[in-house]
Structure formats: C-alpha cells, structure tokens
Amino acid sequence: xxxxxxKIGVVLASGNIKAFSAVPLFEFLETEKIGIDLLVGCSGGGxxxxxxxxxxxxxxxxxxxxxxxxxxxxxxxxxxSLMGMYNLPFGRFNKKSGFLKPERILDLYHQIFxxxxxxxxxxxTLLQVTEYDTGWGKILESGPAAEAIYASGAIFxxxxxxxxxxxxxxxxxxxxxxxxxxxxxxxxxxxIALIFEDPIHPVPRSFLSCFNNIYKMQSxxxxxxxxxxxxxxxxxxxxxxxxxxxxTIKMWETEAVPRIMEVGxxxxxxxKTEILSAIETFTKRQxxxxxxxxxx
Amino acid sequence: MKIEQRQVNDIPILALHGRFDxxxxxxxxxxLKSVIDGGARNICLDLNAVEFISSSALRVLLTSLKEVKKxxxxxxxxxxxxxxxxxxxxxxxxxxxxxxxxxxxxLKIFE
Numbered sequence: 001x002x003x004x005x006x007k008i009g010v011v012l013a014s015g016n017i018k019a020f021s022a023v024p025l026f027e028f029l030e031t032e033k034i035g036i037d038l039l040v041g042c043s044g045g046g047x048x049x050x051x052x053x054x055x056x057x058x059x060x061x062x063x064x065x066x067x068x069x070x071x072x073x074x075x076x077x078x079x080x081s082l083m084g085m086y087n088l089p090f091g092r093f094n095k096k097s098g099f100l101k102p103e104r105i106l107d108l109y110h111q112i113f114x115x116x117x118x119x120x121x122x123x124x125t126l127l128q129v130t131e132y133d134t135g136w137g138k139i140l141e142s143g144p145a146a147e148a149i150y151a152s153g154a155i156f157x158x159x160x161x162x163x164x165x166x167x168x169x170x171x172x173x174x175x176x177x178x179x180x181x182x183x184x185x186x187x188x189x190x191x192i193a194l195i196f197e198d199p200i201h202p203v204p205r206s207f208l209s210c211f212n213n214i215y216k217m218q219s220x221x222x223x224x225x226x227x228x229x230x231x232x233x234x235x236x237x238x239x240x241x242x243x244x245x246x247x248t249i250k251m252w253e254t255e256a257v258p259r260i261m262e263v264g265x266x267x268x269x270x271x272k273t274e275i276l277s278a279i280e281t282f283t284k285r286q287x288x289x290x291x292x293x294x295x296x
Numbered sequence: 297m298k299i300e301q302r303q304v305n306d307i308p309i310l311a312l313h314g315r316f317d318x319x320x321x322x323x324x325x326x327x328l329k330s331v332i333d334g335g336a337r338n339i340c341l342d343l344n345a346v347e348f349i350s351s352s353a354l355r356v357l358l359t360s361l362k363e364v365k366k367x368x369x370x371x372x373x374x375x376x377x378x379x380x381x382x383x384x385x386x387x388x389x390x391x392x393x394x395x396x397x398x399x400x401x402x403l404k405i406f407e
Contacts, residue, residue, distance in 0.1 A: 195386065224388030231351045231387055232358055237318055238351040240386040274317075274350070281318040 006236065006282035009038040009188030010052075012045025013178040014171070014219070015196030016153075016251050019044030020065050021243045021264030022194050026058035028268055034279065040139075040182045042128035042172040045194070046152035050145060053125030054113055062261065064112065071252035073108060076101040078160075085157075095132065095168065098160030102150065105159070109146035116145045126186075127152040128172030128179040132161045137175030139182055140164075177219040180230045180238060190278045191230075191238045194267075195223065197245055212248070236285075237278035243267040299327050307406050309399055311342040316353035324353060328360040337369035340402045344375035349383055361392065370394050372402040 010029075012022050022045070029036065041049025047068060051061045078101050083091025085099075118125055119142040127140045129151045140148040143164060151162045151169035161168040172179065183191045200217065204210045231238055243264055249256050297320040298313040308331050316324055331339060339360070343349075361371050372394040376384065384390045396402040 224385075224391065226388075227386065228358075228388030228392065231354055231389075234351065234355070236352060238387075240351070240383070242382065242386055274348070277317060278350070285318070 004283050004285065006189030006279055007037040007187060008034060008279075009040065009183035009186065009191045010036055010049070011178060011180045011183050011191060011193040012039070012041040012049050013193070013195045013223070014043030014045055014153075014173040015198065015243075016044040017069055017249055017253065017256070018196035018198065018243065018245055018260060019048045019194075020061070020068070020257070021196060021260045021267070022048050023058050023062050023065075023261060024265040025192065025194065025241070025268045026052055026061070028272060028275075030058055032276070034275075036123055038124050038126070038183060038186055038188055040126045040128065040179045041152065042177055042179050043153040043155070044196070046127045046149055046172065049125055050113065050118075050121070050127065050149050053118075053121040053123040054116060054145065055122045065257050065260075066254055067108070067112070069252050069254045069257070070108075071254075073104045074100055074251060076104060081157075081160075093157075096160055098154075098156065099158050102154070102159055102162070106146060106150050106162075109149050113145040113149065118142050118145050118148055121145070126179070126182055128176050128182070129169040130172055130174040132156070132168035132170050135175070137172065137179075138169070139179070140169075173215075173219060176222070176226060178223045178227060181226055181233075184230045184234045184238075189236045189282050190275070191234070192241065192271075192275060193227075193238060194241045194243055196243045198248055199246060201248065236282050239271060239274050239278055241267050241271050297323065299324065301327075301331070304399075304403055305406070307338055307340055307403060308336050309340045309342055309403075311345065313345040315348040316346065317348065317350040318352040321350070321353040321356045325356045325359070328356065329363075332360060332363050337364060337367045338406050339364060339369070339371045340399055341371060341373050342375050342399050343373055343380050344377065346377065346380050349380055351387065354383070354387055354389055358389070358392065370405075372396055372405055374399045374402040 012019055039049040039053045080092050081097040084093030127148050129138050129140055131138050147164050152172050154170045156170040161170045180193045198216055200213050201209050204213055300311040302309050374396045
C-alpha cells in the first residue's frame with residue numbers, strides 16, 4: 001500500500017427506501033478492493049450506512065432490504081396524536097408525539113443490529129440527527145446503534161422524537177440531508193456522496209404530497225449551500241452522485257426494490273471512472289505536508 | 297485539457313476544453329490567476345467543450361470568483377452543457393456564479 005493512499009469517505013443522503021440504491025456503490029468498492037474509512041448517513045442513508053458500517057457485506061444488505069420495508073412497520077397509528085392534531089377531545093399532541101408509533105421500527109433495528117453500539121462498528125459510522133429542542137444538527141457516533149438509526153430517520157411529526165441520554169432527537173434531514181461537511185471535517189480525501197433525487201410532485205393532490213414537496217424544496221436548498229461550503233473547505237475530490245428517481249417511492253413498496261437497485265447501478269456505472277481517477281490522482285499527488293516540514 | 301483565450305471588448309473569454317480534475321485544475325488555477333493578476337475584473341468562461349469537471353476544479357473557480365469580487369468583478373459561466381450544469385447544480389455553485397446561455401449573452405452583461 002502506498003503511503004499516499006487517500007482516506008475514503010462515503011456519505012449517504014436522506015431518501016428513505018431510495019437509499020438502498022447505494023448498495024451497488026458498495027458492491028463496486030468491494031470489487032475494486034477500495035476500503036472505506038468513514039461512513040456518514042442521514043435518515044434512510046443512515047440505515048444503509050449503519051448496515052455497511054456494522055460489517056454487513058453489500059450482498060447481505062441487498063438480501064435484507066425487504067426486511068426494512070415491511071408495511072407493518074408503519075401500520076400502527078397513534079390515534080391520540082392524530083386526534084390531537086385536530087384538537088379533538090381525548091387528543092393530545094406535544095413534543096413527544098408522532099402520527100405513527102415507533103415500537104415496531106425500533107424492534108426491527110434491534111433485531112438487525114442487536115445491542116451493538118455505533119463505536120463498536122468495524123467501519124467508523126456517523127449518523128446525522130437534529131436536536132429537537134435547539135434545532136441544531138448533531139452527529140451521533142457512539143451509543144446504542146438501533147436508537148441512533150431511529151433518531152436519524154425520525155421524521156417528525158410522522159414519527160415521534162427519541163430521547164437518548166436526556167436529549168430528544170429527530171431526523172437529520174431537517175438540518176443536513178447530505179452531511180458531506182462531516183466527512184470534510186473528518187479529513188477524508190476522497191468523498192463519495194450519494195444524493196437520492198426525489199422529484200417535486202407537479203400536481204400534489206393531498207396534504208401529505210404538498211407537505212412533502214415543501215420538505216423536498218427546503219432540503220434541496222440546504223443541501224446546495226452545505227455542499228458548496230464543503231467543496232470550498234475540502235482539498236481533494238468530492239464525487240457527487242445523483243441517483244435520479246422519477247417518482248416518489250413509499251417506504252413499504254417492496255415491489256420497487258429491483259428498480260431501486262437498477263437506478264443505483266446506472267448512477268454508479270457513470271461514476272466509476274471518476275471515483276478511480278480521484279483515488280489515482282491523490283495517490284500520485286506530492287505529499288505536500290511532508291515536503292513543507294522538511295524544508296523548515 | 298486545453299484552455300483557449302480570446303479578448304472581446306477588454307473582457308477575457310476563456311474557452312475550457314476537456315477534463316478538469318485534481319490533476320489538471322492546477323493549470324486552470326494558474327491561467328485564471330494570470331488573467332486576474334493581469335488586471336481583468338470580469339471574466340467569461342466558455343464551458344461548451346468541457347467533458348468533465350470535478351470538485352477540485354470547481355474550487356479553483358470559486359477561488360477566482362473571490363479574487364475578482366475584491367474588485368467588484370464577476371465571472372460569467374456561458375454555454376454550459378447539461379452534464380456540466382448538473383455538476384454545478386449539485387454542488388450548489390449555480391447560485392454563486394452568473395450563468396448565461398452563450399458567450400454573446402454573457403458579454404452583454406458587461407456592456
């Protein structure tokens with residue numbers, strides 16, 4: 001191994017089930033024997049990042065995809081919260097509420113990740129979350145993995161926040177849908193960042209469609225500003241891979257899985273040369289800091 | 297990678313050809329620096345023949361933009377092919393630069 005090998009970071013944006021389209025990227029890295037030094041994920045991207053970070057092979061993640069998409073995970077509604085939304089009698093909505101009950105989702109994460117802590121993962125894995133009480137974006141890198149993965153995707157008010165060590169967390173999507181800056185801060189040389197494009201619905205016909213459209217616009221704007229800043233602060237290559245979906249895919253659309261993988265494969269196919277070239281150019285680059293030190 | 301330079305009404309137009317990545321962005325940086333050091337306040341970049349542009353080349357453009365802004369200048373990006381436009385869009389750079397469909401339209405900005 002050359003001393004000048006780059007540190008490789010992979011960043012996965014939010015994107016619920018669409019984030020599983022990152023699997024072909026990991027398969028490509030595995031084929032090319034490109035090691036990953038850091039994984040950063042948000043929401044759906046956090047689930048996939050955690051799966052790879054915990055030591056699962058891309059093939060295992062591919063096989064487990066169906067498990068993450070069980071419709072029953074999202075079937076238990078919190079009627080009290082729903083009634084509370086309309087101020088109906090017996091209804092209640094507060095900072096701990098959510099339209100869906102989170103137990104089944106948490107049970108699934110416990111089933112898959114056991115009682116592992118993030119710091120025990122073989123690949124350093126960071127999950128983007130938002131602190132509910134302050135609105136600050138935070139990174140979880142230690143503590144119980146299942147709870148951290150849930151927190152990263154707790155899209156309030158659909159899902160309730162989760163309290164970890166006395167702090168309430170919600171989806172990282174609200175503060176950094178594509179946490180590429182974190183990989184820059186952690187000194188990654190080549191950063192591969194996947195953005196799962198979710199088109200704005202041109203004719204929204206329901207409250208949720210309208211609501212989703214606003215979420216998407218806000219997230220896209222925030223991602224652009226944060227990515228520009230990350231590029232400015234970085235010093236080698238950030239490879240942005242847009243995984244283009246032409247329609248919204250619901251969390252439980254298991255029949256969409258083959259198409260999701262296909263879209264991911266196409267997106268990665270177009271970027272393979274760029275990834276290899278970014279690694280090669282870094283390896284060929286003069287070790288600037290070593291030279292500077294010796295000339296002093 | 298090739299950079300052709302011409303001048304229209306005191307505005308330098310740099311036509312970029314080929315691939316711009318970590319290996320070649322140094323040449324782009326040197327060329328832009330020399331244009332700015334030569335007194336250019338405004339610059340037009342013709343991106344029509346760019347095959348590929350990476351984040352390190354985008355960073356060079358941003359550094360140059362900061363330089364020209366010191367003298368209240370601008371950099372206009374012209375004739376961007378769709379694959380290049382997508383890179384600028386994903387990177388959040390479309391909002392930082394002035395963008396025009398053609399070099400002719402870009403030059404009108406400076407009139």
